[in-house]
Amino acid sequence: MPPSATRRPRTPSAARRARRSTTPTSGGTEAINLALKGAAWAGRAKGHRIVTTPVEHHAAGHSLAHLEKFGFEVEQVPVDRYGRVDPSDVERAITERTILVSVMAANNEVGTIQPVAEVAQVVRGRKGVLFHVDAVQAAPWLDLDVEALGADLVSLAAHKIEGPKGTGALWIRRGTHILAQQHGGSQERHRRAGTENMAGIVGMATAFELRVAERAAVATRVRAQRDRLAAAIVADGVELTGHPVERLPNSLSVIIPGTDGGSVALALDLEGIAVSTGSACATGSAEVSHVLSAMGFPDDEARGALRVSLGRTTTDAEVDDAARVITSVIRRMMERTPVAGRVGAASIEAAP
Numbered sequence: 001m002p003p004s005a006t007r008r009p010r011t012p013s014a015a016r017r018a019r020r021s022t023t024p025t026s027g028g029t030e031a032i033n034l035a036l037k038g039a040a041w042a043g044r045a046k047g048h049r050i051v052t053t054p055v056e057h058h059a060a061g062h063s064l065a066h067l068e069k070f071g072f073e074v075e076q077v078p079v080d081r082y083g084r085v086d087p088s089d090v091e092r093a094i095t096e097r098t099i100l101v102s103v104m105a106a107n108n109e110v111g112t113i114q115p116v117a118e119v120a121q122v123v124r125g126r127k128g129v130l131f132h133v134d135a136v137q138a139a140p141w142l143d144l145d146v147e148a149l150g151a152d153l154v155s156l157a158a159h160k161i162e163g164p165k166g167t168g169a170l171w172i173r174r175g176t177h178i179l180a181q182q183h184g185g186s187q188e189r190h191r192r193a194g195t196e197n198m199a200g201i202v203g204m205a206t207a208f209e210l211r212v213a214e215r216a217a218v219a220t221r222v223r224a225q226r227d228r229l230a231a232a233i234v235a236d237g238v239e240l241t242g243h244p245v246e247r248l249p250n251s252l253s254v255i256i257p258g259t260d261g262g263s264v265a266l267a268l269d270l271e272g273i274a275v276s277t278g279s280a281c282a283t284g285s286a287e288v289s290h291v292l293s294a295m296g297f298p299d300d301e302a303r304g305a306l307r308v309s310l311g312r313t314t315t316d317a318e319v320d321d322a323a324r325v326i327t328s329v330i331r332r333m334m335e336r337t338p339v340a341g342r343v344g345a346a347s348i349e350a351a352p
């Protein structure tokens with residue numbers, strides 16, 4: 001693994017340092033569990049308060065809910081309509097008893113990028129508080145130099161960069177103390193017992209190296225494709241969700257008013273287009289997205305959520321085809337909906 005998710009080590013000693021600070025895991029979920037539970041229990045003597053946002057992935061949200069059962073207090077700092085947290089709200093939420101702050105780098109449902117560098121600055125000003133960043137979704141797209149970022153713990157997953165599934169990593173800043181969550185052998189400096197998945201680790205490191213080398217070019221190409229698709233879809237009352245500019249290049253999420261995202265996804269599937277409703281992980285569940293709820297969307301609107309993700313290998317022809325099919329399916333579904341039920345259109349702006 002490189003020292004950051006994004007920067008390839010240039011010297012053998014940098015590579016050695018990177019290996020020392022990176023604990024391989026079975027994926028993003030395990031990395032996040034290890035970071036949050038490990039930091040919480042390590043900090044228990046100092047305090048019991050943890051600050052986070054309501055739009056985190058369930059791997060974080062459910063881990064923190066679990067910790068609440070053991071007396072930890074979790075403060076969720078609200079997000080705005082675009083799903084962004086204000087670093088000054090995070091600052092206000094930190095008390096003498098706070099031991100940990102956890103904020104994702106980019107949201108997996110709406111693609112909104114959080115101001116994690118600013119949050120890191122706030123946290124670094126408060127002695128004894130650790131900062132965890134869930135970078136699972138962001139790492140393929142953003143230049144996240146973890147050393148410069150100022151986080152103490154950064155979670156990553158290989159499958160987001162076409163690496164092997166079931167492989168991830170927790171980057172741990174040198175000197176950061178967390179308690180192991182699985183016990184046995186002395187692997188990973190006692191942070192994670194058990195024989196390493198060496199094939200997965202090598203696959204993950206290779207996937208990161210390959211991705212980092214072409215990340216900027218891929219991001220530029222995919223952003224242009226996404227903007228073209230967005231321009232076709234976001235019309236006639238279809239509302240873009242997430243931040244119009246501060247969003248991942250590959251992410252397009254919308255609400256199709258008066259519809260059920262599941263039915264639209266099914267109709268698109270029959271036409272050969274794979275999309276998801278709110279969260280991919282929650283697809284098939286009747287619950288509305290906790291992310292859209294936190295952003296202020298009422299349940300009846302949130303039910304019409306649809307998420308289209310582009311990838312490194314998406315071609316221009318596929319984008320054109322998707323634009324044609326998706327707009328026609330959306331139009332068909334919305335024709336069955338009374339116009340009064342529609343929300344105002346929003347446009348996606350060209351990202352910088």
Ligand SMILES: Cc1ncc(COP(=O)(O)O)c(C=O)c1O
Pocket residue numbers: 026027028029030032057059104106107108134135136137157158159168
């Ligand atoms: C932001 C975010 N965090 C965590 C996870 C969980 O990672 P994994 O599926 O590798 O356990 C995901 C999965 O998609 C994610 O998008």
